[in-house]
Each structure stands twice: as structure tokens, then as C-alpha cells.
Amino acid sequence: MASGEIRVALIGTKFMGKAHSNAWAQVAHFFNRPVKPVMQVVCGRDPAGTQAMADTWGWQETSTDWRETIQRDDIDLVDVCTPNNNHAEISIAALKAGKHVACEKPLAMNTQECDAMTKAAKASKKLNFTWYNYRRVPALALARQLVKEGRIGRVYHVRCIYLQSWIMDPKFPLVWRLQGAVAGSGPHGDLNAHIIDAARFITGEEVSEVSAAFETFIKERPLGAMTGGLSAKGGSKKGKVTVEDAALLIGRLSGGGLCSFEATRFAQGRKNGNGIEINGEKGALRFEFEDMNRLKYYDASRPSYLQGWTDILATEANHPYFGAYWPAGHIIGYEHTFINGAADILEALGKDDWSNLKPDFADSTKTQRVLDAAVKSAKSRSWVKTGC
Ligand code: SOE
DSSP states (O other), rough: OOEEEEEEEEEEESSSHHHHHHHHHHHHHSSSSSSEEEEEEESOOOHHHHHHHHHHHHHHEESSSHHHHHOOOHHHHEEEOOOOHHHHHHHHHHHHTEEEEOOOOOOOOOSHHHHHHHHHHHHHHHEEEOOOOOSSSSSHHHHHHHTTTTSSOEEEOOOOOOOOTEEEEEESBOOOGGGGHHHHSIIIIIIIIIHHHHHHHHHHOOEEEEEEEEEEEEOOEEEEEEEETTEEEEEEEEEEEOOOOOEEEEETTTOOOOOEEESSOTTTSSSSSEEEEEEESEEEEEEEEETTTTEEEEEEESSSOOOOOOOOOSSSTTTTTGGHHHHHHHHOOOHHHHHOOOOOHHHHHHTTOTOOOOHHHHHHHHHHHHHHHHHHHHTSSSEEEEEO
């Protein structure tokens, strides 16, 4: 059992840098772990913004050079919160430098990069983790528990949505999430990644083949940059949008069921509408992230006159993660999903065993295989096997 301190370097200072800074700052207040995080250094491209992040969140030092940061002897874990096209290079270099690595989702730009990251992780024998944070919503972790207990039985349908609307204004600028060279894809890699991972996590099944349709509704936008969260500021010059605005796919599950995933940034009226419904032989589950503390459960094993949707408020001490927080009914939020991730990282480090810390890079590569197969399918307008 290891104990003591884990010195963390955070690479990235925007939306995810903020969520992860909060997680590292809060985790020890709620979870008793033998290993405590030290917020050693935060690294970003903009010196002033990086210093502001350090001042706000308590990082001890700042850097603008990730290559130098990951080589430091006083760094144990590198937390990668950069745009997607930097994930592989930074993670592989950090693993080769003997550091543990926790990387934001999607793991990388494509399966080839994920395979290289997985190979480097296996060679390093270091902890490697992907921040698919919705796995650590207590209600979703409960959904997985109910499936594992056999309460749903054979899964016939998994129906997932991830609906946003933050770029519907044609004047919203061409930020990095809309540039294929930086993001890899639009809502597909950004949002379908989450719901494909969630479907795999809850059901324990893989997506074996897919058929997809992508569409870009606004083809060019003003050049500009993010200003924080999902806000941005643009100028007068315009550039071509090189990713999809919406990505819909259907698929076959390894257990014989069917699945569907819909990710869009043009769902007028929806803000962060991450939802899943699972219909099985013995029951069903429904979850909506915008009401994240609740899981709806339908028990078809009850006498028909008693059947109906049970609305479980996942805030009991024996619900996943919740015992670390508050009494029943005192709900938690988006930021707690990252605190829960940090808690699981520290627990694995405390045991000197991260073999059960999921999703690791190898697990996340299976999600990437589905994403890449869907891209091929959208281009060829045909079914494509995922290899999973
Ligand atoms: C933007 O779509 C975004 O920040 C995603 O990148 C996150 O993964 C999601 O949790 C919230 O929305």
C-alpha cells in the first residue's frame, strides 16, 4: 500500500483545466485516501491565463513548456486537458518519462493514436486513465450495478442522446472544436464518445458494427477563439468548418441488441442533454444528465398491475460515490464527477494497483474504434464493422 503524496502536473487551463483543478483541490476533503494530491504545476500556452489558473485554484507553480514540465523529477502524474490533437504526443512522452497519465476524452484523434498510447502505457506499467467523467455520476454507476445484478436481463435496445446547441448562431467563431485538424471531429468525437463509452460501461457489451450519418449545417464561420467554458469571440475573417455539426449512428451490440447514438450541437432547446435509455427483457433504465441525481428504473418482473417507473434519487450512502458527500437528498453536480475520478485515481495509486481503474487507454481504444468506424460509415454510406 503506497502512501504519501502524488505530485500532479496539469497540462491545459481552459474548461477541463478548471474542472480538473477543482477535482484535485477538493478530492482530499471528501475521500480518505492514503495518497494525497499535490497541485504542483499548471502548464498552459498563455502565461497570464496560466498564472490566473494557479492563483485561483492553488497550483504551486506555472509553466508554458509541457515538454519541460513532464520531465521534472518532482512530478508523478500528468493530467492532460489540452485539445484532442495533443493528447497522444503529451501522454506518450509523459509515460516514457515514467509518469502516470490521466487524459481527457476523447482519448485521441483516431484509433492509431490510441493504439500507440496503449502500447506506451503497457510498456511503462504506469497508471493510465481516460476522464470519461459521466461513468462517475452515481446514478449511472448505479445503472451499471443494476445491469450486473441481472435486473434488466437481455438488453434489446440502448438509445443514447447527447444534445447541445451552443454553436447554432452562425456568428459563433471557428473555435478549435470546429477544426478537424485540432478536434478530429465535431460532436461525434466530443459527445458520441461519451455516450458510446457510457453504453459500453453500463451494459458491459461492445458495439460490433455501425451505420452513420453526419451533417454540417453551417459551412463557414468567423475566425476566433474560446473565451472560457463554451463561449468564444470572433473577428471579421471567415474560415471553413471542417467537422460535422451533427452525427447520428445506429449499431449492433455484442449481446445481440441494437443501439443508437445521436450527438448534435444544433438541438435547439437543449443545453447539455446527455441521456440514455436501456430496454431489456426484465426491465428498463432511463437517465437524463440535466437531472443527474435520478435514475428511472422499470421492473418488469413485478405483477403487471404493480409495474411502473421507479424514480430512484441516487443520493443514499450506499449509492456509488455518494457516501463521501452529503445526507440523502442533498444532490451533487457536474463537478463531482471529476472529483470522483480523482478519488479513484488516488485509490488505485494507494493500492499500487491500477489494473481495475477504468477506463484505461486500452478500454478507451474500444470506444475510439466505434467512433472511427462511424466516420468511415458516414463517408461510405454503408455498415462498417468496428473490430470490437
Ligand atoms: C463540449 O461539448 C463539452 O465541454 C464536452 O467537451 C465535455 O466532454 C462535456 O462534458 C460537456 O461539453
